[in-house]
Structure formats: C-alpha cells, structure tokens
Amino acid sequence: MQPWRPWDATDEEYAELMVIREPVPVTLEAPIRHWLEQYFAERSPYGVVNPHVVHGIETALRVRLGLTDPRPGELADDVMTRGDQFILRVVDLLISDYEPDNWGRMPQGMAILAQHMEMSSSAVQISVVDDVFRIGRRMPEGIEDAVQRAVDDSNATAGQHLAKAWLEMRALEPDASKVLREAIQAVEAAGGPIVIPKDKRPQLSKIVGALRDQKGWGLVLARRDDDHPDHQAVLVGMLETLAFAEQHRHSGHGYSETEAVGHVELAATLVGWFSAGVIVRREGG
Numbered sequence: 001m002q003p004w005r006p007w008d009a010t011d012e013e014y015a016e017l018m019v020i021r022e023p024v025p026v027t028l029e030a031p032i033r034h035w036l037e038q039y040f041a042e043r044s045p046y047g048v049v050n051p052h053v054v055h056g057i058e059t060a061l062r063v064r065l066g067l068t069d070p071r072p073g074e075l076a077d078d079v080m081t082r083g084d085q086f087i088l089r090v091v092d093l094l095i096s097d098y099e100p101d102n103w104g105r106m107p108q109g110m111a112i113l114a115q116h117m118e119m120s121s122s123a124v125q126i127s128v129v130d131d132v133f134r135i136g137r138r139m140p141e142g143i144e145d146a147v148q149r150a151v152d153d154s155n156a157t158a159g160q161h162l163a164k165a166w167l168e169m170r171a172l173e174p175d176a177s178k179v180l181r182e183a184i185q186a187v188e189a190a191g192g193p194i195v196i197p198k199d200k201r202p203q204l205s206k207i208v209g210a211l212r213d214q215k216g217w218g219l220v221l222a223r224r225d226d227d228h229p230d231h232q233a234v235l236v237g238m239l240e241t242l243a244f245a246e247q248h249r250h251s252g253h254g255y256s257e258t259e260a261v262g263h264v265e266l267a268a269t270l271v272g273w274f275s276a277g278v279i280v281r282r283e284g285g
Helices: 011-018 026-041 053-059 072-080 082-097 110-118 143-153 156-169 176-195 205-211 232-251 257-276
Strands: 124-129 131-139 218-219 277-282
Touching: 026 082, 026 110, 053 082, 072 082, 072 277, 082 131, 110 124, 143 156, 143 257, 156 176, 156 257, 176 205, 176 257, 176 277, 205 232, 205 277, 218 232, 232 257
Parallel strands: none
Antiparallel strands: 124 131, 218 277
C-alpha cells in the first residue's frame, strides 16, 4: 500500500506524501493510541488492565510505569506521553504476542494500524520476523526487492549472510557493525568461488587482490569503443569500499546506520552480480 493520493494532487504533492517521515508522524499518534487502548481493553477483565500486562512491559523494557490498576485508556495515555522511541518499543513488544495465521495475515486491529503506518509514510512498519510480528524500519520502495532478488539468486551461504544483514538492518535499533560483517561475508561467499575458486576460505582482501592483479576481469555490461568506463576499476572500487568500511570500523571510528544501509545495498548489488554472471573474466585475461 502507498500513501493515499488525493484526486487533485499534483505529482509534486504526491511525491512529498511518499517521503518517509519520522517514526511517529502526528497523524499516526491517534491510531497507535487507539490500538494500544484496544489491546489493553482485551486484557482488562474487571475494567482495569491485568497487572501481568503492566509488569510485562515494565520488565521487558526496564521501566517503571508507576500506575496502579490503570484503565486501558489511562495506560495508553501514559505510553503516548513518553516519546516516539518508547511508544514504538511498547508496540513492538505487544505485537510480538501474535503470530501470522495460516495465510500470513495480521489480526484486524493490527492490520489497520499497519495501514495507517503506510499511509502516513512512517519510518517504521510491521513485519514478520521469526514467525512473529515486529516493528521494523521502512526502506525506500524497490530496495527490498533488489536485496531479496540477490538473496534468491545467490548460493545458500551468501544468501544466508545477506538475509541476516538485511534483517538486522530492518530492526528498530540495528547493530550497524553486525550489518557490515554479514554483508561482507555475503560478498565473500558469492565472489570467492568465482574469483578464487581454489581458496576454501575466501576473504574480501583476497578477492580484491585477485581482481586487481589479474587482467581481464570486468562486467558483461556494454562499454564504449575505447573500453570506457573501466569496469574492472569500477568493480575493484566497489569491493574496496566495503573493505575500507571494515577497516574504518575496526579503527574505532563511528559507523552510522546510514552507512550500514549503503553498504548492505552495495553488498546486495555485488552478490547479485556474482550470482547472475555479470562479473566475468574475458578469455586471454
């Protein structure tokens, strides 16, 4: 689902609506509060929220709510006053109670909440992780499809590493270092058998070295008559970007979530190219 397009909206206005916003835009606050109140009401046999629900939130999120026998609306209001991060952590915790049905569908109330997240262009969405519902980051349209295709086309080892990198990237609070590590291992697993097939433990540095030192490596993509752009240099540059990111991270410099997203996308491209036969070595090279 995409944001609702008003009948008289210009392309520019609709493009603005599709921009991914903050996690809890102001138009999403009421739907989240309504869902929370419904969830708590279903667990309030005597008009007040079951203490186990309150204690479960406090224990899981290590917070003291300080409410005694709250009514559903009171507890929902308390959650909504504590900021976007806490709100989403509570929603993430509560939706993990549910599993998709046999057709992978959400409960009706959750499905409506997910629709509001979509239409408000929230930076988060409801996803299925390990057969339960979780809050995850929303990625720009098309990126997820590209990563999934790379996972599907690659060998099992490369696909598993790339899938782990992507899954971690989608988390509410991703471990950026883990994202990079899994992305690099995916490229190593996809590129090693092609570039250094005799090496049983291919490493990114070895793949880069072989591609740089051996003539003839490049892409099947078209070039000008003067052999430009230099596809071998492009390929080595892409791989060195990942290798440098790993060195930079180990040196103690900060590593941002934005960098992690970029490196997963880069790794997905490389894994896809290795798997689809886009990276080749010309005869005589």
